[in-house]
Amino acid sequence: MKDLFEKVKNLLFDPVNSWNIIKEEQMDIKKFLFSYxxxxxxxxxxxxxIGFVILGRAFGFKISFFGGIFSLAISYVISVGGLFLASFIMGQLSTTLNYKKDFQEHFKLICYSLTPYWILSAFYIIPPISLISIIGALYSLYLLYLGAPIIIDVSKEKIIIYILIVIIILIIIYSSNNLLLFGSLIPVRR
Structure with a gap:
């Protein structure tokens, strides 16, 4: 756990140096999945x-307990599965955009780039301020911008195209998560 906190801290506060260290790491995908x-x-x-099932009533909406468990499980599976899908698609586009095709490198880049979004998504615990997670998403884009040339050798000319494609894929994935969540919201009767 100490390694996780150290890696997150370094990635957030010293991203360029962190990307150079990450590039040199030999990644065991199973270990990376379980430890990060x-x-x-x-x-x-x-x-x-927690925010929508347990605390939601205080904010005027809630999800039933079983609906919340279902949403939690599906959201988690879609989020993790989406990382594999995004990495696969980006690897397949490598010949068109002229960068490294290595699936593991794309997976590493996308996952590490999402770190600030994942951290700030803790604000979902208080639904009215959950939009703060957008700040994490923006910083994630910045990390992707810094990391792509280092990890997968994207040229400066192609980096914006690479980022836009990743954004589109992740928006589709996370939007499906939000549709699932908000589709199961029940207004609280007062």
Whole structure:
């Protein structure tokens, strides 16, 4: 757990140096999933569950307990599965955009870039201020911008195209999560 906190701290406060260190790491995808991705990707669905199921009544809406469990599980699966899908698609586009095709490198880049979004998604615990997570999403784009040339050798000319494609893929993934969540909201009768 100490390694996780150290990696998150370094990525948030010293991103260029962190990307250079990450580039040199030999990644075991299973270890990476269990020591980093599964933990951080769980923040959003867990905080949404607490915010909308447990605390939601105080804010004028709530999700039933079982609806919340269902939303939590599906949201988590979609979030993690979406990382694999985004990495696969970006790898397939590598010949068109002329950058490295390595699936693991794309996976590493996308997952590490999402770190600030995952951290700030803790604000979903208080639904009215959950939009603060957008700040994390914007910083995630900045990390992607810094990391793409280092990790997968994207040229300066193609980096904006790369980022736009990743954004579109992730928006589709996270929007489907939000539709699932907000589709199960029940207004509280007073």
């Amino acid at each position: 991705v599964f933990i951080l990707a769980a923040i959003r669905p867990i905080c949404q569950f």
